[in-house]
Amino acid sequence: MTALDDLIEALKRLPGVGQKSAQRMAYHLLQHDREGARRMAASLTAAMAQVGNCQRCHTFSEAPVCAICGDAQRDARLLCVVESPADQAALERTGSYRGYYFVLQGRLSPLDGLSTQAIGAEQLLLRAAETAVEEVIVATSFTAEGEATAHVLAEALRSRGIRATRLARGVPVGSELEYVDLGTIAHALTDRR
Amino acid sequence: MTALDDLIEALKRLPGVGQKSAQRMAYHLLQHDREGARRMAASLTAAMAQVGNCQRCHTFSEAPVCAICGDAQRDARLLCVVESPADQAALERTGSYRGYYFVLQGRLSPLDGLSTQAIGAEQLLLRAAETAVEEVIVATSFTAEGEATAHVLAEALRSRGIRATRLARGVPVGSELEYVDLGTIAHALTDRR
Numbered sequence: 001m002t003a004l005d006d007l008i009e010a011l012k013r014l015p016g017v018g019q020k021s022a023q024r025m026a027y028h029l030l031q032h033d034r035e036g037a038r039r040m041a042a043s044l045t046a047a048m049a050q051v052g053n054c055q056r057c058h059t060f061s062e063a064p065v066c067a068i069c070g071d072a073q074r075d076a077r078l079l080c081v082v083e084s085p086a087d088q089a090a091l092e093r094t095g096s097y098r099g100y101y102f103v104l105q106g107r108l109s110p111l112d113g114l115s116t117q118a119i120g121a122e123q124l125l126l127r128a129a130e131t132a133v134e135e136v137i138v139a140t141s142f143t144a145e146g147e148a149t150a151h152v153l154a155e156a157l158r159s160r161g162i163r164a165t166r167l168a169r170g171v172p173v174g175s176e177l178e179y180v181d182l183g184t185i186a187h188a189l190t191d192r193r
Numbered sequence: 194m195t196a197l198d199d200l201i202e203a204l205k206r207l208p209g210v211g212q213k214s215a216q217r218m219a220y221h222l223l224q225h226d227r228e229g230a231r232r233m234a235a236s237l238t239a240a241m242a243q244v245g246n247c248q249r250c251h252t253f254s255e256a257p258v259c260a261i262c263g264d265a266q267r268d269a270r271l272l273c274v275v276e277s278p279a280d281q282a283a284l285e286r287t288g289s290y291r292g293y294y295f296v297l298q299g300r301l302s303p304l305d306g307l308s309t310q311a312i313g314a315e316q317l318l319l320r321a322a323e324t325a326v327e328e329v330i331v332a333t334s335f336t337a338e339g340e341a342t343a344h345v346l347a348e349a350l351r352s353r354g355i356r357a358t359r360l361a362r363g364v365p366v367g368s369e370l371e372y373v374d375l376g377t378i379a380h381a382l383t384d385r386r
Contacts, residue, residue, distance in 0.1 A: 002255055003236070003243040010236035013229035015221045016214065027279045028208045029237070030244055030253055031298075036206035037237045043196070043203035044234035047219070048227050050196040060223055062195055086220045105224075 004030070056127065058120060059085045059103040068092075068101060075099045076132035081124060081153060082139050083107050083146065091139065099137075102127050107140055107149040116152060124153065128162050135163045142169060197223070249320065251313060252278045252296040261285075261294060268292045269325035274317060274346060275332050276300050276339065284332065292330075295320050300333055300342040309345060317346065321355050328356045335362060 001009075004026060011022035029037040053059065054066035061067075068074065078099025082088045088101050104119045116122075128136050136157050140146040154164040170188040171180050194202075197219060204215035222230040246252065247259035254260075261267065271292025275281045281294050297312045309315075321329050329350050333339040347357040363381040364373050 003240040004253055004255075007236040007240040010229070010233040013226055013233065014218045016217070021209065023282070024209070024279065025207045026240070027253075027277065030240065031277065033206055034241050036203070037241050040203040040206065041234040041237040041241075043200040044222070044230045044237075047196040047200040047223065048230050048234075051223055060197055060220075062197075084220065084224065086217065089216070 054103075057101045057103055058105070058123070059088055059101060077134040078137065079128055079133050079135070080137040080139050083141060083149070087139065087141075104140070104149070107143075107145045108152060109145050116156075119149070121153060121156065125156060125160065128157055129160065133162065135165060137165050137167065139167050142167075247296075250294045250296055251298070251316070252281055252294060270327040271330065272321055272326050272328070273330040273332050276334060276342070280332065280334075297333070297342070300336075300338045301345060302338050309349075312342070314346060314349065318349060318353065321350055322353065326355065328358060330358050330360065332360050335360075 007026045007029075008019070008022045011017055011025050012019065014022075017025070029040075050062050051060050052062070054061040054069055055064050056069040057066060059066050059068070063070070075098045078097070079102055080088075080091065080097060080099055081102050081104060082091065083104050083106060085103055088103055091097055091101075102124050104121070104124070106114050106119050108114055108116065108119060127133075136153075138150045138153055140150045140153075150166055154166070157164040168191060169184065170191060171177065171184060177185065200219045200222075201212070201215045204210055204218050205212065207215075210218070222233075243255050244253050245255070247254040247262055248257050249262040250259060252259050252261070256263070268291045271290075272295055273281075273284065273290060273292055274295050274297060275284065276297050276299060278296055281296055284290055284294075295317050297314070297317070299307050299312050301307055301309065301312060320326075329346075331343040331346055333342045333346075343359055347359070350357040361384060362377070363384060364370065364377060370378065
């Protein structure tokens with residue numbers, strides 16, 4: 001295996017990158033952007049060495065405690081549970097949530113061997129049991145696995161006397177009713193306000 | 194700038210990768226494939242250090258002369274000119290060409306400052322002047338710039354008494370005539386056989 005084949009194989013591990021894209025990327029770097037390739041190698045090494053997980057919420061963090069968990073100005077009564085740092089980033093970008101987060105290690109997926117323990121549910125229950133917390137917003141995905149995860153977590157939280165809520169389901173902003181799927185319309189009707 | 198932001202910036206230099214994909218890639222590597230990220234860093238470093246250009250045809254090669262140029266079994270009467278190692282790889286995959294190659298450094302593009310000298314036309318003329326060469330197949334792209342490059346190269350080759358041909362233009366295999374653009378049909382009519 002040549003160094004070029006090896007690079008193509010390595011690039012194929014990126015999500016959404018197949019043989020053709022990996023080849024195009026490798027050729028581009030070798031022909032037009034060797035400096036970019038060297039920078040990428042250094043950034044990968046640095047990120048893997050420096051980026052760990054926040055002790056409190058498990059999101060990506062270079063410090064032991066992330067910037068959000070370390071921000072005393074946020075609303076300690078609210079704790080929002082998400083499946084990944086990417087989901088947390090999406091919520092943060094809305095600018096409409098001022099509480100703290102707890103980032104799971106994925107969602108329940110018995111087929112992939114992801115149990116409540118594997119996704120970090122126990123640490124969540126410990127974190128949610130802190131006295132300041134009044135409400136846990138379960139913001140897992142609205143997929144079958146995300147819903148199952150939300151159900152299991154909400155049950156566990158409620159059995160410990162902690163209030164658990166879920167993000168509202170409904171018609172997305174900017175969409176025409178005609179093109180919205182029936183399940184979404186049915187939920188929007190049920191949850192009307 | 195954190196190590197994570199830095200990694201996202203570096204990944205954005207890959208062709209076809211914007212902010213969202215770069216973020217998804219960085220999150221994926223950090224959360225699910227740290228081993229893959231380390232391997233990618235090593236492969237990038239190794240490829241940039243080891244992969245150079247073949248002295249004869251200028252394609253990517255780890256040895257001073259690439260495997261194709263070093264293969265005495267190929268047909269020395271044919272020399273095929275392409276714009277990039279990727280185009281060469283596509284031709285090789287067809288398995289229907291047994292001659293040698295010459296890889297240009299791109300195509301003529303006066304706006305980007307790519308002159309005949311910058312793309313390596315002089316080396317091509319030297320290579321094509323070798324006594325064994327009987328025909329140079331100009332396989333640059335069928336875009337405006339690729340056609341202009343082909344025209345300039347073919348003129349230069351012919352003025353030196355070297356036979357220059359071009360890949361056939363026509364209807365792609367598997368396409369229905371109704372959906373083929375008019376320029377292609379016109380060319381296919383002219384070049385009918």
